[in-house]
Amino acid sequence: MLRNWARLWWGLPYFVTPRNGALLQRFSHKLQEHSTASMLISEKSIDWGVPNPSWSQEMMLQFNRYMEMTKDGSWQKLPSYQSLSDHLREGSRKEELQNRKSRLFLRSIDEEGKGFEYAMFLRPSEKRVVAVFQIGPYLEGPSGFAHGGAIATILDSTVGASVISVSRRVVTANLSINYKSPVELGSVVLVDTRVDKIEDRKIFASGEVRSVDGQTLHAEATSLFIELLPRSLSQKETDSSSSP
Amino acid sequence: MLRNWARLWWGLPYFVTPRNGALLQRFSHKLQEHSTASMLISEKSIDWGVPNPSWSQEMMLQFNRYMEMTKDGSWQKLPSYQSLSDHLREGSRKEELQNRKSRLFLRSIDEEGKGFEYAMFLRPSEKRVVAVFQIGPYLEGPSGFAHGGAIATILDSTVGASVISVSRRVVTANLSINYKSPVELGSVVLVDTRVDKIEDRKIFASGEVRSVDGQTLHAEATSLFIELLPRSLSQKETDSSSSP
Numbered sequence: 147m148l149r150n151w152a153r154l155w156w157g158l159p160y161f162v163t164p165r166n167g168a169l170l171q172r173f174s175h176k177l178q179e180h181s182t183a184s185m186l187i188s189e190k191s192i193d194w195g196v197p198n199p200s201w202s203q204e205m206m207l208q209f210n211r212y213m214e215m216t217k218d219g220s221w222q223k224l225p226s227y228q229s230l231s232d233h234l235r236e237g238s239r240k241e242e243l244q245n246r247k248s249r250l251f252l253r254s255i256d257e258e259g260k261g262f263e264y265a266m267f268l269r270p271s272e273k274r275v276v277a278v279f280q281i282g283p284y285l286e287g288p289s290g291f292a293h294g295g296a297i298a299t300i301l302d303s304t305v306g307a308s309v310i311s312v313s314r315r316v317v318t319a320n321l322s323i324n325y326k327s328p329v330e331l332g333s334v335v336l337v338d339t340r341v342d343k344i345e346d347r348k349i350f351a352s353g354e355v356r357s358v359d360g361q362t363l364h365a366e367a368t369s370l371f372i373e374l375l376p377r378s379l380s381q382k383e384t385d386s387s388s389s390p
Numbered sequence: 391m392l393r394n395w396a397r398l399w400w401g402l403p404y405f406v407t408p409r410n411g412a413l414l415q416r417f418s419h420k421l422q423e424h425s426t427a428s429m430l431i432s433e434k435s436i437d438w439g440v441p442n443p444s445w446s447q448e449m450m451l452q453f454n455r456y457m458e459m460t461k462d463g464s465w466q467k468l469p470s471y472q473s474l475s476d477h478l479r480e481g482s483r484k485e486e487l488q489n490r491k492s493r494l495f496l497r498s499i500d501e502e503g504k505g506f507e508y509a510m511f512l513r514p515s516e517k518r519v520v521a522v523f524q525i526g527p528y529l530e531g532p533s534g535f536a537h538g539g540a541i542a543t544i545l546d547s548t549v550g551a552s553v554i555s556v557s558r559r560v561v562t563a564n565l566s567i568n569y570k571s572p573v574e575l576g577s578v579v580l581v582d583t584r585v586d587k588i589e590d591r592k593i594f595a596s597g598e599v600r601s602v603d604g605q606t607l608h609a610e611a612t613s614l615f616i617e618l619l620p621r622s623l624s625q626k627e628t629d630s631s632s633s634p
Contacts, residue, residue: 230533247527248575251537254499254528261498283491284498289474293495294550294562295543302538318538322566331492 195226200259204334208278208358212267224266224307228253252303260284266307273341275308280334291328298323301367304337305353312341313349315374323367334358347373439470444503448578452522452602456511468510468551472497496547504528510551517585519552524578535572541599542567545611548581549597556585557593559618567611578602591617
């Protein structure tokens with residue numbers, strides 16, 4: 147599992163990103179349990195996938211619900227950084243990325259609560275990732291509702307995180323989304339995603355965006371990812387380290 | 391055509407958004423030609439779809455190329471605002487939207503050049519919209535490349551703009567994207583989109599993201615939009631005003 151975690155620390159820069167140093171302390175004991183993973187990041191890296199004052203009561207409720215489920219180890223909270231450089235130890239590669247001053251798309255908006263507020267949780271035994279998202283007012287498309295591209299972004303990111311749980315280096319080859327019901331700005335939604343099938347280097351995955359009570363299906367997606375490394379190599383790693 | 395323009399001013403808030411007051415002056419004569427459209431927005435609204443110092447030489451080259459093609463009226467530059475309230479005249483509805491302090495997703499990042507820099511051009515006779523996009527460093531997914539969600543966002547927005555040229559109130563029902571080749575951060579791409587077919591309230595549209603030399607296909611999308619108003623009503627408007 148530690149190796150899976152390590153892979154997630156490296157892999158997630160592809161999809162997620164960071165926030166609040168003070169609040170992080172509340173959860174840092176959980177991260178410290180994973181010493182291998184901790185070695186892979188700078189001490190200065192800040193996980194932004196933790197509560198901040200912009201989080202609504204509903205957002206806190208959902209976050210706490212999933213944090214509770216991490217206690218028996220069946221679920222794991224995935225950290226979320228602002229840039230790829232946060233995922234690296236000190237060194238020339240880290241400096242190179244820092245100089246580029248790029249940011250991961252989901253963490254591109256500075257002001258707390260204006261863009262994507264979220265936390266992701268992995269259930270390795272099911273190759274499943276659930277994300278709790280609060281949709282900020284800077285993500286508008288139709289009046290009062292989230293942009294179709296913002297919904298595509300949260301789906302691609304969360305589905306991608308579930309795929310990374312089985313293979314480290316992947317790219318999205320296809321993403322198909324059915325939009326069922328618009329997502330109101332300010333609302334909290336659950337994005338439930340999983341790996342469905344693996345065929346050589348093709349990884350088929352899918353996901354849904356639902357209201358927190360599960361009653362409203364906002365959007366559903368199917369996705370195809372392609373593994374950049376030969377399957378044989380990363381399969382070996384998965385086989386030897388996937389059980390929690 | 392004026393009515394089409396008017397519809398675009400109202401419709402585009404769904405997909406696009408603003409920037410530089412000083413530079414706007416250089417192109418404002420074009421906007422003034424469309425007096426009906428001008429009436430529909432506040433004098434304070436700023437079109438952000440115009441050059442700013444972050445635009446690369448390539449971005450300027452492509453922008454000027456399409457601006458040149460607007461001279462004979464076959465192409466029109468579409469304005470791009472930061473929020474829906476920019477699209478309204480003074481009044482209670484405008485105030486209501488201003489108080490909400492929301493922003494259109496494509497204009498959610500404050501710093502020039504960090505997010506989406508773009509301008510859109512409509513060719514009404516072909517129900518086609520071409521957008522020139524410069525991909526900023528805050529849109530990162532895989533190291534050095536745009537996030538799949540950012541590509542989905544520029545496709546949904548530009549395809550949506552072409553759909554709005556035939557029907558005012560639409561929502562995305564499906565968006566399917568094939569990712570062919572990653573888009574490097576900092577690069578300029580052309581997003582070429584069009585309405586393919588209309589069946590009652592269903593509008594089928596598609597688009598491509600290509601390198602400026604046309605040689606590299608980065609992504610292609612098909613999309614289904616649903617018209618919120620009865621087709622009969624908006625078809626009448628189109629029939630009476632679609633010729634340039």
